[in-house]
Amino acid sequence: MANLTFDEVTKKFRDGNSEIVAVEELSMEINDGEFLVIVGPSGCGKTTSLRMVAGLETITEGDLRIEGRSIKGRSPQERNAAMVFQSYALYPHMSVRENMSFGLKQSTDLSSDEIRKRVDEIGDVLDIPELLDRKPDDLSGGQQQRVALGRAIVRDPDVFLMDEPLSNLDAKLRADMRTELQRLQEELGVTTIYVTHDQTEAMTMSDRIAIMNNGKLQQIGTPMECYYEPNNIFVGGFIGEPSMNFINCSRDAQTLSTDDFDYEISESTAMELESATNIVLGIRPEDVVVVPEPTEPNDIAVEVDVVEPFGKENNLYLIPRDRESNEAVIGTVNGRTRVESGDTVGMRFPEEHIHLFDGNSGVALRHPVAEQEELTPFVG
Amino acid sequence: MSAINKIKSTLENGSSPEEHSKEGRIRSYLRSDFIRSMPFWLPPTLLMGLFVYGGIFWNFVISLTDFSGVVRPEYALSNFDFEMYTRMLGDPSFHAAARNTILLLVVFTLLCLLVGLLLAILVDNLLKWQSILRTVFLLPFALSFVVTGVFWQWMYNPEIGTINTMFNLLGLDALALNWLGNPSLRLGAVMFALIWQYGGYAMIIYLASLRTIPQEHYEAAKVDGAGFFVTYWKVIIPQLSSASVSIAVVIMVFSLKAFAWLYTVFGSNPGPAADILGVMMYRVAFSANQWAYGAAIGSVLFVGTVMIVTPYLYYQYKRGEL
Numbered sequence: 253m254a255n256l257t258f259d260e261v262t263k264k265f266r267d268g269n270s271e272i273v274a275v276e277e278l279s280m281e282i283n284d285g286e287f288l289v290i291v292g293p294s295g296c297g298k299t300t301s302l303r304m305v306a307g308l309e310t311i312t313e314g315d316l317r318i319e320g321r322s323i324k325g326r327s328p329q330e331r332n333a334a335m336v337f338q339s340y341a342l343y344p345h346m347s348v349r350e351n352m353s354f355g356l357k358q359s360t361d362l363s364s365d366e367i368r369k370r371v372d373e374i375g376d377v378l379d380i381p382e383l384l385d386r387k388p389d390d391l392s393g394g395q396q397q398r399v400a401l402g403r404a405i406v407r408d409p410d411v412f413l414m415d416e417p418l419s420n421l422d423a424k425l426r427a428d429m430r431t432e433l434q435r436l437q438e439e440l441g442v443t444t445i446y447v448t449h450d451q452t453e454a455m456t457m458s459d460r461i462a463i464m465n466n467g468k469l470q471q472i473g474t475p476m477e478c479y480y481e482p483n484n485i486f487v488g489g490f491i492g493e494p495s496m497n498f499i500n501c502s503r504d505a506q507t508l509s510t511d512d513f514d515y516e517i518s519e520s521t522a523m524e525l526e527s528a529t530n531i532v533l534g535i536r537p538e539d540v541v542v543v544p545e546p547t548e549p550n551d552i553a554v555e556v557d558v559v560e561p562f563g564k565e566n567n568l569y570l571i572p573r574d575r576e577s578n579e580a581v582i583g584t585v586n587g588r589t590r591v592e593s594g595d596t597v598g599m600r601f602p603e604e605h606i607h608l609f610d611g612n613s614g615v616a617l618r619h620p621v622a623e624q625e626e627l628t629p630f631v632g
Numbered sequence: 633m634s635a636i637n638k639i640k641s642t643l644e645n646g647s648s649p650e651e652h653s654k655e656g657r658i659r660s661y662l663r664s665d666f667i668r669s670m671p672f673w674l675p676p677t678l679l680m681g682l683f684v685y686g687g688i689f690w691n692f693v694i695s696l697t698d699f700s701g702v703v704r705p706e707y708a709l710s711n712f713d714f715e716m717y718t719r720m721l722g723d724p725s726f727h728a729a730a731r732n733t734i735l736l737l738v739v740f741t742l743l744c745l746l747v748g749l750l751l752a753i754l755v756d757n758l759l760k761w762q763s764i765l766r767t768v769f770l771l772p773f774a775l776s777f778v779v780t781g782v783f784w785q786w787m788y789n790p791e792i793g794t795i796n797t798m799f800n801l802l803g804l805d806a807l808a809l810n811w812l813g814n815p816s817l818r819l820g821a822v823m824f825a826l827i828w829q830y831g832g833y834a835m836i837i838y839l840a841s842l843r844t845i846p847q848e849h850y851e852a853a854k855v856d857g858a859g860f861f862v863t864y865w866k867v868i869i870p871q872l873s874s875a876s877v878s879i880a881v882v883i884m885v886f887s888l889k890a891f892a893w894l895y896t897v898f899g900s901n902p903g904p905a906a907d908i909l910g911v912m913m914y915r916v917a918f919s920a921n922q923w924a925y926g927a928a929i930g931s932v933l934f935v936g937t938v939m940i941v942t943p944y945l946y947y948q949y950k951r952g953e954l
Contacts, residue, residue: 329857341848345870354866357858374720407856 254283254319254410254443256305261314262522275378276301276467277314285441287434288472289458291448291490296465298447302413305445317564318410329359333414334404335413338397338420342388349375352403358405371545374406377436394425401433412444418453430457451491455479463487485614486535488607489545489631494567497540497581500611501534508533512572513552524618529588530611539605541621542568542591546598549599554581556595563587570599688934694751695927705924725934726929727910728904732819733936736887736908744883746877748828748834753864755835756842757844766839769832777829781789781896784825788812812897822897822906826890839924841875842868855941872949909933 263275268274275297282288289300303309307328316323323331334355352371356362357404362370375381378398388396397417404412418426418433434457437444448454454461455475462472463486471483475491482488486498501508501515506522507560508515508531515533525531546553553573557580560567564587573596583599587590608618661667696712699705720726755765772780787794787809796808811821845868853863891910894902900915901907909929917926 306851306855308854328855333855335852337848337852337856339846339848341846341852343849343852343867343871345873354858355856358853358862389716413855427815 255284256411256443257317259315259569261304262312263304263309263317264312274469278469280469280472282443282547285443287437287444287457287459288462289448289454290462291451291454291463292464293449296464298464299415302415302445302447306332306333308415332409333411333413334407334409336400336404336417337387338416340400342396342399344388347385347387347401351399352406355403370406374402378402393421397429399419412442414450433582457610463490467499481619483616485609487631494537494582494607496536498532501531501533503529503531515550521603521618525608526616528610532609534607535601535605535611537567537582537584540581541600542585543598543600544581551600552597554592554599555586556593556597559593561589566591646807656657686847690925694932695931697924699924701921701923703785712826717924719925725904727871729907730908732906733908736890737884740887741880741883743827744830744834745879747831748838751831751835752842772829773833777892778896780829785897788821815903818905818942830883830886836873837879838872841872845871877944877947882939884940885937
């Protein structure tokens with residue numbers, strides 16, 4: 253158990269004569285017992301960051317500290333970190349018990365009796381005592397996943413490192429394992445870094461999310477913060493499914509204009525934008541209000557292009573009428589709402605729900621204001 | 633006549649149902665895959681049967697006679713006995729050849745596996761020159777025994793050979809020995825040359841096998857705290873067992889066929905220090921005209937080969953790879 257500090261960590265790879273920066277000046281603090289999920293698209297540097305903690309990649313610049321003690325240049329066994337690999341990386345010639353004992357044998361002085369006892373304990377925790385004498389090839393994907401977890405847990409490490417551990421499971425099992433992993437992590441209280449490209453995993457499992465893109469940290473915060481107060485366009489678009497709608501606008505005082513419509517904002521909102529004129533308006537699909545026909549000044553007449561029914565809700569692809577381009581705004585309505593493609597409806601962006609970003613830098617200028625107030629306490 | 637017409641005519645002729653079904657059976661038999669595929673598998677089967685398995689059988693029959701090349705062997709049951717086999721038991725030159733054959737089988741194979749494995753790990757860990765070194769080490773395998781035999785004769789030449797010249801240059805005159813002339817060094821020198829030729833083969837198979845082990849296994853072992861040697865010893869090498877078995881079988885079969893190399897270097901009589909059953913069989917049969925005895929040695933060699941190959945085939949069969 254330990255806290256972990258990334259201090260301006262940079263990783264560069266050589267590719268022939270050119271240099272590729274995989275991670276750029278990454279600074280963040282992971283608290284003792286925290287479940288941090290690093291999320292981002294492929295090649296964003298999330299796995300490289302994890303591998304630097306494991307000791308599988310060297311650190312080009314900056315420092316990594318566990319409990320204030322630098323681990324830069326130290327061998328993996330000195331770091332006391334255990335890793336779960338995407339492919340599980342179970343040793344096929346060893347039984348499950350041998351797989352789980354291997355790390356203990358290599359990095360501790362425990363006697364074989366103690367090792368046996370510990371493996372049995374963890375086998376019980378993970379509910380796999382009957383698998384201990386089998387070979388990995390005889391196990392199902394889900395069972396292999398548990399063994400891979402067990403191999404990490406049995407080491408009683410300071411830090412758990414997980415590299416997309418659920419991506420090889422089918423959807424149903426993945427959802428189950430998500431819950432179980434969360435429960436386990438809470439029980440064990442081990443600081444965990446979990447890398448994934450799946451924003452659902454990031455949202456549901458983490459204490460905090462770190463979102464990376466192009467080797468740079470975009471935002472680190474609780475799932476709620478990242479969802480409701482994204483730092484920039486990238487975070488806004490990456491977190492949330494279906495993703496946030498973005499509309500490019502030019503601003504003149506209190507008017508945001510696009511090719512298709514004008515949108516008036518209040519004076520207080522306009523104040524927050526300061527002098528920015530190139531604005532991106534962001535709104536989440538569930539915040540788009542669909543009305544039978546435009547009635548208010550900011551309402552926009554749209555045509556329903558496609559209806560995606562999900563049962564409890566429908567995603568509507570809305571295209572402003574009389575328009576050439578096909579760029580649709582996605583709006584989510586209740587699943588029982590009767591809408592068909594080709595219908596003409598009104599689309600409304602309630603001002604309290606809109607995000608406004610600087611069109612040049614992508615930085616958020618204004619977050620929605622309503623959410624905090626709307627949160628109703630669950631327990632009276 | 634089409635099948636329908638045939639049936640019609642049979643019905644019209646009022647033949648009994650028994651005859652009808654008999655004809656139908658023959659017809660369906662003629663149409664079966666077994667018969668229809670015959671033109672494809674029968675000729676090679678017959679050729680193989682006659683010239684390979686027939687040859688083996690004939691060889692065995694000859695080994696039961698006293699045939700020594702002067703008069704034709706008498707193929708009569710009353711004439712058959714196991715005299716040639718009992719003769720082996722008391723023949724010191726057979727003992728020497730059998731001992732060398734087994735030494736070659738075991739020691740040469742193990743050394744080849746070891747050298748191949750070390751080379752494979754070395755090449756696998758190199759960042760540059762991989763493909764060049766692969767070719768360099770594999771090249772001797774592509775040469776025929778006759779070529780490498782002549783080549784090593786020169787290498788081992790006590791006066792002008794490369795090896796002794798090198799030792800002399802390094803001031804290690806004591807090591808400049810008569811490698812092929814000295815009976816106590818001869819088998820070792822033969823094995824060294826054969827390892828030079830077959831180590832590359834073992835390396836290539838090991839290398840291919842190493843490539844199938846995911847990088848994550850090395851990394852998992854590293855995170856588990858294992859160093860370079862422990863990682864290879866405990867995690868990687870055990871995963872090469874199936875490659876080791878196939879390499880061992882091939883090398884063992886080749887070591888039984890080392891005849892060509894030895895014959896090139898020593899002629900038909902390498903002396904008891906380096907004699908093997910293959911060379912002895914040739915010498916006894918073709919130089920000494922003791923055909924029956926030669927055939928008996930051949931039969932023993934054949935049984936030896938079968939004993940090596942059968943467990944391998946069974947192993948492959950059990951793994952479902954056959």
